[in-house]
Amino acid sequence: MTDVHLRNLYKTYPGGSAPATKDVSLDIADGEFMVLLGPSGCGKTTLLRMLAGLELPDSGQIVVGGRDVTYLPPKDRNLSMVFQSYAVFPHRKVRDNIGFGLTMRGTDRAEVARKVAWAAELLQLEPYLDRYPAQLSGGQRQRVAVARAIVVDADVLLMDEPLSNLDSLLRLTFRAELKKLVEEIGTTTVYVTHDQSEALSLGDRVAVLRSGEIAQCAQPLHVYDNPADRFVGGFLGSPPMNFLTTRLAAGDGPKVTADLGKQIVEGPATLRPHDGKPVLLGIRAEAVEIAHTRQGDAVRATVKVFEPLGSAVLVTAEIDGQEIKVQAPNTFRAATGDQVWLTFPSRHTRWYDAETELALEAA
Incomplete structure (x- = not known):
């Protein structure tokens, strides 16, 4: 059981004129798909990076599965992350990219092979296991990044705008695949995006951020139909409210x-x-x-x-x-x-x- 609790998180970057996050508190249930949505500079990626351990808060608390991880290094949090830029190793074949995290943990080779085969089947990568990333399309490379994240049995899956580098048609297709995948594996997921269509279609709940604060957090259609303020109504919707x-x-x-x-x-x-x-x-x-x-x-x-x-x-x-x-x-x-x-x-x-x-x- 892995729930996530963010408590009163403050973060100001050196030289920053305003806090990146201001007193942010958020509860994420076990197995929930939580989307952090907002314009550039609203603090959503900062929140994700603090959860991952890539940034440390000035104050506040991060609890994952009942364990305080606020100041633990990333390797001790048992979280996995999918980045916007794919971040696959160009000199490693697909199977080695997928199994990299397991190999670094010293997992038995037979178990690594089993988990890689499982993830490749889920993400339709079986025909490409012996190819290098340069031989793949952008969508296939993103699948490799997702496969590498799910094989390590992390407590929480973190995704930082993973579809933003794909063209519109591929993004639509991959979005549907991703929703089905996350439902199958049931891992608690925190997903950052500025794309409202992604937020509405993927999330169990959506937290809309503005200037480092959560303006509203609720189920997607509730946020769309009942914006808490003018900012939320004006940000969500095409055209906006x-x-x-x-x-x-x-x-x-x-x-x-x-x-x-x-x-x-x-x-x-x-x-x-x-x-x-x-x-x-x-x-x-x-x-x-x-x-x-x-x-x-x-x-x-x-x-x-x-x-x-x-x-x-x-x-x-x-x-x-x-x-x-x-x-x-x-x-x-x-x-x-x-x-x-x-x-x-x-x-x-x-x-x-x-x-x-x-x-x-x-x-």
Whole structure:
């Protein structure tokens, strides 16, 4: 059983003007696939390197499987790591690359051969065991790096943007293979990426980092549907969540009125204290309903950009000087300057404080 507990981790690099991580605490369950997601410089790789022992925290604690490993060297942590740059040995054949960690541990040769064969079968590398890395594609070299990491029976598998050097089609294929592999071996996994598609598709949970702190940690679809603040909603999603500045007014029962063409939406009772105050209305592009004629309490908007995307179209429109993006079916047609009508279904609207940009409802 290998769970991971990060407690109040602080890290500032020499000469750094701000901490790379600030009071980060995170619990990762045994067998869980945890994704650390965020933009460059948010602290996600620093966290991974501290967990691996490649960086030491200024303060805080790292506990792996009930053992305090905060200041142990990497070799004593029983963790394995897959790097962004493959890091395979060019002068060693595939089978020797895969078995390198076991050989360094003095594992019996027969056991090394057995484990290498097992990993090669899992990662479809059997035809390439006697080739050198230069004879492999990028995707095959990354498979070798993953195989080398899983054969050593590590307590935790660490991955630092392992797919970022692959082209888009290969990345999609390898992502599916990786998800299946991790499910099969059941090893606790911590995965760093800035790619939201990877985070949403791979993780059991996603921790979104901003400026060295965890902005939100939850199951992928919960983070996507219920961002804790404007940063999370604006970072996750393509296009990101729309945020429109509006003002709430009292309505009947649980209803409130947003000052966007008198659009009526249903809001929770917690919004009552914000009547008359400016707030942010958040809604995903695919949740906005668009039509050429007015329906119900729809808001009028003007088309600024029309972009066909193949499976859908992306419409950039303007409402009272505010821009909004709408993802519509690929059968929808519009041109710059057209008037369209937008509806915001209440089940898809999210509300945020205009000053703090934090969610006004429990996320």
